[in-house]
Amino acid sequence: MMGPASRGSRSVPTMRDVATLAGVSVMTVSRALHDDPRITDDTKNRVRAAVQQLGYLRNDTARNLRIGRGADAIGLIIGNLANPFYSQLALGVGEVAEQHGLTVMFVNAGRDVEREARLVTDLLSRRVEGIIIAPEGDDHRHLAAGPMRGAPVVFVARPPSGIAADCVLVDDFAGTKEATSRLIKRGHTRIGFVGLPSTVWTGAERFRGFQAAMSEAGLRSYKRYVRYQESDVTAAEKTVRSILALATPPTALFAANNRNMFGALRAASEVDPPIALAGFDDFELAGILALPLIVVAYDPVELGREAARLLLDRVGANAADVPPRRVIIPTSVIEYGPVGGSYNLFGRGNGGRAAAGS
Amino acid sequence: MMGPASRGSRSVPTMRDVATLAGVSVMTVSRALHDDPRITDDTKNRVRAAVQQLGYLRNDTARNLRIGRGADAIGLIIGNLANPFYSQLALGVGEVAEQHGLTVMFVNAGRDVEREARLVTDLLSRRVEGIIIAPEGDDHRHLAAGPMRGAPVVFVARPPSGIAADCVLVDDFAGTKEATSRLIKRGHTRIGFVGLPSTVWTGAERFRGFQAAMSEAGLRSYKRYVRYQESDVTAAEKTVRSILALATPPTALFAANNRNMFGALRAASEVDPPIALAGFDDFELAGILALPLIVVAYDPVELGREAARLLLDRVGANAADVPPRRVIIPTSVIEYGPVGGSYNLFGRGNGGRAAAGS
DNA sequence: TCCTCCTATGTTATCGATAGCATAGGCAAT
DNA sequence: ATTGCCTATGCTATCGATAACATAGGAGGA
Numbered sequence A, B: 001m002m003g004p005a006s007r008g009s010r011s012v013p014t015m016r017d018v019a020t021l022a023g024v025s026v027m028t029v030s031r032a033l034h035d036d037p038r039i040t041d042d043t044k045n046r047v048r049a050a051v052q053q054l055g056y057l058r059n060d061t062a063r064n065l066r067i068g069r070g071a072d073a074i075g076l077i078i079g080n081l082a083n084p085f086y087s088q089l090a091l092g093v094g095e096v097a098e099q100h101g102l103t104v105m106f107v108n109a110g111r112d113v114e115r116e117a118r119l120v121t122d123l124l125s126r127r128v129e130g131i132i133i134a135p136e137g138d139d140h141r142h143l144a145a146g147p148m149r150g151a152p153v154v155f156v157a158r159p160p161s162g163i164a165a166d167c168v169l170v171d172d173f174a175g176t177k178e179a180t181s182r183l184i185k186r187g188h189t190r191i192g193f194v195g196l197p198s199t200v201w202t203g204a205e206r207f208r209g210f211q212a213a214m215s216e217a218g219l220r221s222y223k224r225y226v227r228y229q230e231s232d233v234t235a236a237e238k239t240v241r242s243i244l245a246l247a248t249p250p251t252a253l254f255a256a257n258n259r260n261m262f263g264a265l266r267a268a269s270e271v272d273p274p275i276a277l278a279g280f281d282d283f284e285l286a287g288i289l290a291l292p293l294i295v296v297a298y299d300p301v302e303l304g305r306e307a308a309r310l311l312l313d314r315v316g317a318n319a320a321d322v323p324p325r326r327v328i329i330p331t332s333v334i335e336y337g338p339v340g341g342s343y344n345l346f347g348r349g350n351g352g353r354a355a356a357g358s
Numbered sequence C: 001t002c003c004t005c006c007t008a009t010g011t012t013a014t015c016g017a018t019a020g021c022a023t024a025g026g027c028a029a030t
Numbered sequence D: 001a002t003t004g005c006c007t008a009t010g011c012t013a014t015c016g017a018t019a020a021c022a023t024a025g026g027a028g029g030a
Helices: A015-022 A026-033 A041-054 A060-067 A084-099 A113-125 A172-185 A201-216 A233-244 A258-268 A284-288 A300-314 B015-022 B026-033 B041-054 B060-067 B084-099 B113-125 B172-185 B201-216 B233-244 B258-268 B284-288 B300-314
Strands: A073-078 A103-108 A131-133 A153-156 A166-170 A191-195 A226-228 A252-255 A276-280 A293-297 A326-329 A332-336 B073-078 B103-108 B131-133 B153-156 B166-170 B191-195 B226-228 B252-255 B276-280 B293-297 B326-329 B332-336
Touching: A015 A026, A015 A041, A026 A041, A060 B060, A073 A084, A073 A113, A073 A300, A084 A103, A084 A300, A084 B084, A084 B103, A103 A113, A103 B084, A113 A131, A131 A300, A153 A300, A166 A172, A166 A300, A172 A191, A172 A201, A172 A252, A172 A276, A172 A293, A172 A332, A191 A201, A191 A233, A191 A258, A233 A252, A233 A258, A252 A258, A258 A276, A258 B284, A284 A332, A284 B258, A300 A326, B015 B026, B015 B041, B026 B041, B073 B084, B073 B113, B073 B300, B084 B103, B084 B300, B103 B113, B113 B131, B131 B300, B153 B300, B166 B172, B166 B300, B172 B191, B172 B201, B172 B252, B172 B276, B172 B293, B172 B332, B191 B201, B191 B233, B191 B258, B233 B252, B233 B258, B252 B258, B258 B276, B284 B332, B300 B326
Parallel strands: A073 A103, A073 A131, A131 A153, A153 A166, A166 A326, A191 A226, A191 A252, A252 A276, A276 A293, B073 B103, B073 B131, B131 B153, B153 B166, B166 B326, B191 B226, B191 B252, B252 B276, B276 B293
Antiparallel strands: A103 B103, A293 A332, B293 B332
C-alpha cells in the first residue's frame, strides 16, 4: 500500500533517474539521447537500456524552457467546429503544422471581443509560436503587435482592420458576383439575398458582389428581398420562409454561406415550383438535389494550409521586415442540378411510392 | 538599427525585468500578480504598472515546470477532421476542456499503428494531462498503462482491446438493429448493407446489429448484398452502384456511416423508383430528400464531452483505483421522408422546370 | 527603553534539461 | 620520462517562475 506521498502524482522518471540507473551523469544521458558522437557506443547502450527500463520520456516543458523555445505549437482561434468550413480549415492548419513538428492548440472563438482577447493572451502565455484567427468583430486592437508581444498572427477569412498582419481570404466578392450573374443569365430578375450580419467582413463582401452583379444587369429593386442574420440553419430557414411568403416572392435566392444555404434548402423544399438557389460554399449533396443550384466553391483546407504557411514563414525568421501579405483563395462557380441536364434527380410527387419494396 | 543580436529573438520580458523596473524582487512580483494579501497595495500598483509598461506575460512553460504540472492540455488523436463525426467530437472535447482551463492539442490519427504510437509519445513528451483517442486498428498495446506512463487515456467510438481503459461508445448494435427492423417493417426483404471494414469495431458492431434484425425477421439470404469498404464517399457510391446493378437488386440499403450514406445517396439518385435507405449518422439535409430515409441519430458532441469528462475525472485525482468505465451514448432512430407523410419534398420529373424563373 | 512579534519583502533552492567550460585518463611525440 | 593533446565524461550555471525559509523594520507590551 502506498502512503500519502502518492496522492495523484504518478512521478514520471526524469533524466536524473536514468543517469543514476545507468551510472553516469545527467549530461551524459542528454548527450547519449541526442546521439552525440563523442559518447561511446557502450555508454549509449547502457543509457538506452536504462531509458527502456524506466520508460523515460523527455520532458519537453523543461527542454523548451531551457532552449528558449515555446510550446512548439500554434494557436488556432476559430468559430464553431461544427461548421464544416471551420473544421476543414483546422484540418489544413493541422496538416502543415505537423510537417513542421508543431501541434495545434485550438480554442473556440468567443462571441465577444473581450473573450477573444483573453484567449489570445492565454495562448501567448502558453508560448505558442503564433496564432491563426478568424476574428469575430472588426475591432482588432487585441491582435496588434503590442498585445501579441511580437508573435506573428495570421487572419483567415477576414482581413485585419487597423493593424498590419498577414491574411488569407476567400475571393468573396468575385465568387458571389459570378454566381449571381449566372442566376441572372438564367433569366431571374427577382433575386433575394440571405446574408450574414453586415458587420462581418465576409458578409459585407459577399453582399457587395451580389450588388455588383445586380447593378451590372440593371436590376435595382431587390432591397425588399435582402436579409441579414446570424449563421444558423434554423434562423435562415425561418427567414427564407418569410421571404417566400411575400406577395411577389423572388424566383431565386443567394445564400451567403452554408448555414444559410441549408436553411434555404429546408424552406425551399416546401414551395412548388422550386425556387432557384445559389450560395457560398459547396456541399456534398449539392449534386443530387432537384432544384436549380449554383454554388461558389473553394478549398477551405487549402485556406488553412496557406494560413499555416504564412504563419510559419514568420516564426523563427527575422520576418518583421516582410510587409503584411494577403493571399486570396480563388473560387469557382459550380452549376448543379436540372440545368446541367444530364442528372437524374430525386423527383417530386413520388411520396406515395415511398415504401418501394413493400 | 539593430545589431546581429536581434536575429529573430523577440526577447519577451520576464518577471525579472518587471522586478527591476518596479524596484522590487522577482518574488514580490510573483506574489503581487497572484494578489497575495501580504503585499502592500502600493507595491502591487507599482508592479502592475511595470507589467503594463513592459507588456509582461507570465511564461506558463516555466511556471508549469516549477509547479509540476504538464502543459495544461489534453491530447486528441482522431481521424479526418473533415468528417463531421470527428469535428463534432472535437467540439465537445474542446468545450469541456475549456471549462477546466485546458486547451486541446489535436493531431490527425495515423493510418498505421506505428505512426499512432509516435503521436502518443509525442503528446506525452509534451506532458499532456491525458489522451482521447479514436484508435485505428485493434492493436492497442501502445496505449497500455506502461507506454502511457500512467497518463489516463479514453477511447472514443471504439473500445480498448487487451488493455483496461475508459471508453465512450455509441450504441452501434442497438441503433443499427432498430433501423434495420424499421426497414423490414416497411416491407423490405431484400436489404443490402454497405459496411465498414470488419476490422473496425464500429463496423463489426453495426453489421452485428444488421444481422440480428435480419435473423429475427427470418431473413437469411442477404449475403450477396453485403459489402465492406473504407469510409470514402466516392468508393461507396461505386459500391452501391454495383449492388444496384445486380439482376435482383435490393429494395433497401443500410449504410454504416455518413460517408457510405452519402455515397449511397449519390448512386441511389440515379435509380427509379428510389431505393429506401437507412444508415448510421444523421445529417442536416436528411429531412428534405425525396426517398424513404431512416437514420440512426446520436450526439457526437456529447460523445466528445463525455470522453473529456471521463478523462478529466482521472486527471489529478488518484483515480487509478477506479475500474475502467464504459459509457454508451444512446441512439435514436429517425424516419424522414415520404413515409412520414407530411413532408413536402423535392420532386422527381420536374427537371424540365428547372430554370423556373426564366 | 528594550524586547517580542508580526508584517512586508528578500534569498535560496528547485522543477528538468542543456550550453559551456572543466577535467581525468590515455596515447603519441620528443 | 615528460609534455601535450585529444577524447569521454562531469560540473556548474541557466532558462523563468515559485515554495520554503530568512530577515529587516515597525508596532506594541512590559
